[in-house]
Amino acid sequence: MFAEILRNTPLDKIPKEEAKYYRLMHTSGTTGLPLPIVYTKRPDWNDIFLGEGERIVMAFGSKTLRLDFARAYADSDTPNADILFLNIGLPEKTLSQICEQFRPTTFVCPPSILLRLTQKWTGMERQEITSISVAGELAGKAAIEEMRARFPNAKIINTYSSMETGNMGLSCPKCAWNEFHPRAGVIFDIDEPDEDGVGDLLVTKDNPGGVAFRSYRIGDVASHSSHDGEKTIRLYGRRGFDYIKLAEVLLIREEFDRVARELKDHIRDYKAEVQSVVKDGAPLHKLRLYVVPETPSALNEAALEKFLETEFPKRLFVTPKSTLSDAIAKGIFAPLEIKVEEKITHATAKPQRLYLVN
Amino acid sequence: MEALDLKKIYESRQSAFYKKHWGKLPATFSEVPLLHAADLVRTPLYERLYKDERGLVKFASRNNNGFLIRRSLSDIKNNNLELPQDAVPLVLLSDPNEGLEHSLWCYEYGTVPYIGDLSNLPVTLICASQFKTNTLISDMAALLEIVSLNEMPETIKNIYVIDSSFADRALLKEVQKDYHLKLFLSLPEAGIIASVKPAEADRLRLMPQMGVSLEDVDGKIVVTKPELSTPLIRYTSDINMERVEDTLYLN
Numbered sequence: 235m236f237a238e239i240l241r242n243t244p245l246d247k248i249p250k251e252e253a254k255y256y257r258l259m260h261t262s263g264t265t266g267l268p269l270p271i272v273y274t275k276r277p278d279w280n281d282i283f284l285g286e287g288e289r290i291v292m293a294f295g296s297k298t299l300r301l302d303f304a305r306a307y308a309d310s311d312t313p314n315a316d317i318l319f320l321n322i323g324l325p326e327k328t329l330s331q332i333c334e335q336f337r338p339t340t341f342v343c344p345p346s347i348l349l350r351l352t353q354k355w356t357g358m359e360r361q362e363i364t365s366i367s368v369a370g371e372l373a374g375k376a377a378i379e380e381m382r383a384r385f386p387n388a389k390i391i392n393t394y395s396s397m398e399t400g401n402m403g404l405s406c407p408k409c410a411w412n413e414f415h416p417r418a419g420v421i422f423d424i425d426e427p428d429e430d431g432v433g434d435l436l437v438t439k440d441n442p443g444g445v446a447f448r449s450y451r452i453g454d455v456a457s458h459s460s461h462d463g464e465k466t467i468r469l470y471g472r473r474g475f476d477y478i479k480l481a482e483v484l485l486i487r488e489e490f491d492r493v494a495r496e497l498k499d500h501i502r503d504y505k506a507e508v509q510s511v512v513k514d515g516a517p518l519h520k521l522r523l524y525v526v527p528e529t530p531s532a533l534n535e536a537a538l539e540k541f542l543e544t545e546f547p548k549r550l551f552v553t554p555k556s557t558l559s560d561a562i563a564k565g566i567f568a569p570l571e572i573k574v575e576e577k578i579t580h581a582t583a584k585p586q587r588l589y590l591v592n
Numbered sequence: 593m594e595a596l597d598l599k600k601i602y603e604s605r606q607s608a609f610y611k612k613h614w615g616k617l618p619a620t621f622s623e624v625p626l627l628h629a630a631d632l633v634r635t636p637l638y639e640r641l642y643k644d645e646r647g648l649v650k651f652a653s654r655n656n657n658g659f660l661i662r663r664s665l666s667d668i669k670n671n672n673l674e675l676p677q678d679a680v681p682l683v684l685l686s687d688p689n690e691g692l693e694h695s696l697w698c699y700e701y702g703t704v705p706y707i708g709d710l711s712n713l714p715v716t717l718i719c720a721s722q723f724k725t726n727t728l729i730s731d732m733a734a735l736l737e738i739v740s741l742n743e744m745p746e747t748i749k750n751i752y753v754i755d756s757s758f759a760d761r762a763l764l765k766e767v768q769k770d771y772h773l774k775l776f777l778s779l780p781e782a783g784i785i786a787s788v789k790p791a792e793a794d795r796l797r798l799m800p801q802m803g804v805s806l807e808d809v810d811g812k813i814v815v816t817k818p819e820l821s822t823p824l825i826r827y828t829s830d831i832n833m834e835r836v837e838d839t840l841y842l843n
Contacts, residue, residue, distance in 0.1 A: 289649075297688060297707050301695055304648060308665050308696060316662060318649040319689065328658060332651050335636055335660045 273445060277302045279310035281400060284391050285365035287340030291333070293320040293347050294370060299397065303342075315340070322347055330354070337362060344370035345377040346480065346510065346517035352384065353515045363388045369395050371479055372469065372590070374510040375411040377517060384515075394469065399439055399447055408461055412469045422467045423449060424458055431457040432470060471590055478508055478590050480519055482566055483552035487588040493549045500538060502528045503578050506588045513568075521558070522571040526578055539572040546570055596621060596818055601642070601825065609640035610825065626814065627827045629654035632781065637662060640822045647821065650689040652780040654830070661781045662821040668693050669700045670819060671784045672801055673752060674774065675727065677702075682725035682748070684708040684716065686733040690780065694729055694754070710734055713741055721745035731755045736763055754778045756831060758788060758796060758842060765794075777831070777842065782817050782824050788842060798833065798840040808835040811843070 282303060283290075292303055300319050307317060318336050320329070320343075329351060337359075341348050345368050352360065363385045373381070373392055381390055394403035394414040403414030403422075416422050420439045427433035435456040436449040459466045471478060476487040485508060494501045503526040510519050523546060527538055547558035547570050561567045580586055601610050602617045613631060618624045632640070637649065637660040647664035673694070675681065681698055683705045685691040691707055698705040706723045708716035717738070727750040730738065735753055738744060750772045756779055758764060767773055768790070775788035777798060785804045791797040800806045805816040813831040817824045832843035 288646075297691065297709055300688070300692055301707055304692055304696055305699060308699070314646060316646045316649045318651075318660075319692065321651075321688065324651075328651070331658055332660065336649060337638075 277306040277309075277400075279306040282306045283342070283367070284393065284401065284404075285340050285342065285367045285389070287338075287365045288315050289336055289338050290315050290317045290340040290342060291320050291336065291338040292317060293322050293341070293343035293351070295322070296397070320351075322351070333359075339363060340365040340367075342367040342369065344368070345373040345381065346371065346482070349377060349380060349384075349512060349515070349517045355384075360385050361387050365389050365391065367391045367393060369393045369401075372412055374590075376512045377510060378411060380512040380515070396452060398445075399437060399450070399452065402437055402439060403467065409466065410459075410468065413459055413461075413466045414469070415464060415466050422456070422458075422465075424456060424467075425451070427457065433457070435467065435469075471586075476588070478588060480508075480510065483519070483561055485521075485552060485588060489551055490588055493546060496549060497542070497545065498528065500525075500528055500533065500541065502526045505578050505580070505586065507591055508589070509591050516565070518568055519561075519566060520568045520571065522573060524573045524575050524578055526575055535574045539574060542572045543570050546572075596816070596825070598624065601818070601823060604642055606642050606644070607640055609635055609642075609822070621826075624826045626809065627825060629657065629659070629781075629828075632659040632661075632822070633657045636660075637822075642823055643821045645821070648689070648693070650780065659781075663693060663783070664821045665696075665700075667783060667820050668696050670803070671697055673697060673729070673754075673776065673784070674787070675701060675703060675752070679703055679727040679750070680723065680725045680747075681705045681727045681729050681752075682708055682716075682720040682723075682745075683729045684710065684734050684738065685729070685731050685754070686710060686737075687731070687780070690731070690754070690778075693783070698729075705729075710737060713737060714743060717741070717743045717745055721747055726750060727752060729754065732758060732760055732763065735767065736760065739763065739767065750774065752776065754784065756780075756829075761794060761796075764790075779815065779829060779831075781822075782815055782820065782827070785813075785815055785817060786840075791841065796842040798842055800840075806833070806840055808833050808840070 292300065294300065320332065339362055341363065348366065364387055366381060366385060366388045368390065378392065392405035393401050395401045401417055402420050403416055405414055420437065423436040425434040425436050432455055435452055435454045437447055437452050438449055439447045453472055454469055455471060456467045456469045459468045478485040490506055494504050505524045507522045508519060510517060523542065525542060533541055547562055550558040552558050552561050558567060558570065562569055598618055602614065613627065614625055641662060643664055645664040645666060647662050647667065649660055649662050651658055652661050681703060683691050683695045685694065695705045695707045706720055706725050708720060724747050725745060726747055728748050729752045732753060732755045751767055752774045754776045756777065758775060764773065776784045777786040777788050778784045784801055786801055786806060787799040789797045789799060798806060803817065803819055807814040809828065811832055811834065813829045813833045815824055815827045815829060834841045834843050
């Protein structure tokens with residue numbers, strides 16, 4: 235498959251002579267084959283960085299994202315901030331030591347990373363934060379409320395963005411947790427909306443990287459919305475509701491299906507509901523699995539719940555190398571909650587086997 | 593380094609770091625007290641900066657003690673990788689911050705790098721081949737992983753290794769059979785400090801970079817590189833060396 239992706243990569247079209255800067259990337263391919271995109275213009279600092287402050291912590295693992303950020307920074311007329319690219323895989327003690335020395339004013343990172351990182355900060359340290367740019371995952375209602383309370387002096391910039399298009403939308407204080415205003419120059423359309431107005435999101439944006447996106451099917455499902463006379467969109471998840479990305483894990487519907495098939499002697503049908511909450515100052519994901527038992531089942535309802543509470547997490551991978559059990563042990567997830575039902579009901583016309591609630 | 597303006601550093605208005613460390617103004621360079629990593633660990637970053645220029649801040653550690661280092665854009669630019677104009681580099685280092693710095697260096701010199709990821713090495717190497725990279729910029733740990741995988745892109749002709757020890761001499765000898773090899777001695781807190789050339793009897797000879805002085809103090813390299821955000825003046829390293837007359841060798 236990778237060879238096929240590379241065949242589609244227009245390397246010969248890269249204007250090597252003209253462009254001092256270009257970037258070639260593939261999208262993740264969650265809605266099909268990864269899509270190669272060639273950027274012929276340098277990233278613009280003002281497009282990439284929407285915050286303010288003198289000491290910026292950027293906590294994203296992607297090297298291309300880091301390099302883009304650093305390149306845009308190096309090209310800006312007057313670099314007036316220090317940037318620290320934080321490796322969140324470092325031990326907690328080291329991360330605290332780094333932040334204590336660097337004394338950040340600004341964070342650019344997924345919300346759950348920020349909340350975990352600053353969980354034990356003192357009031358004074360929290361007050362020094364003047365700007366938070368949230369990206370990389372949807373910030374749930376609880377996370378936004380916690381950030382507002384924890385960082386009283388910070389301007390919280392909640393963005394809707396993707397690796398390939400950059401920033402597309404911004405939340406205002408009146409927006410719901412999943413609601414965004416289009417940024418200037420961005421047009422959102424909904425393709426084939428269902429009776430709830432929910433459909434595939436199409437994005438039109440002239441990208442500063444030199445790529446024009448025209449009615450680009452980005453892979454998210456959304457509906458039009460508005461408040462105070464201004465148009466917004468509300469996001470509901472990935473196309474087909476096939477995965478949910480959280481900061482440290484990726485929940486993939488196919489993986490849930492695989493485990494359900496492995497446990498087919500006990501599970502006839504299921505749906506999984508994910509909720510992100512804040513507990514004791516740290517983000518915590520809660521996964522609830524609604525299960526219709528296979529009949530006849532060797533286990534009664536209570537025994538089945540107990541069995542699945544341990545067996546399902548042991549088998550379900552949430553990263554390429556770790557299971558839900560590992561994530562529960564690390565405190566990223568609460569213990570799996572099982573609800574045995576007679577029938578699975580869905581909130582929308584289209585069945586959603588895996589969905590995020592808030 | 594006798595020409596180094598010690599008074600200017602001592603009386604700097606931007607930082608009193610060396611003034612405190614030295615106590616009194618040294619009369620000559622050889623009287624300058626040695627600087628240890630522990631001195632950097634003890635002193636917060638913003639109390640040992642001698643340049644207004646902002647930049648990338650990274651975490652370095654020595655003997656399990658961590659400290660922050662600012663690498664301004666001019667600090668990064670002043671590294672000299674001696675990369676030819678036709679180089680299409682694959683930057684693949686085990687430390688992501690080092691990878692970022694060397695990629696930025698490539699851009700500064702009009703060369704577009706392909707920045708790779710060790711955690712996804714087979715895919716990285718396939719893409720590097722497709723991208724027609726001809727020069728691998730790596731470190732010893734990353735190089736060992738790449739060589740062990742036995743999937744080096746055929747397009748790669750040159751290998752530049754940036755490292756602080758070059759401990760695995762057997763690996764270097766192996767790689768040297770098939771590739772044009774260039775070696776650079778580097779410390780995270782200093783950047784590149786010397787070119788390293790294979791010499792007689794499998795020894796590695798050190799050629800300090802412009803603006804860098806290396807001394808042999810009790811068999812360890814002591815570095816002076818003043819043009820940094822935190823100037824390093826007689827900074828002790830853990831790197832073993834030997835001086836034979838006027839020639840420096842890595843041990």
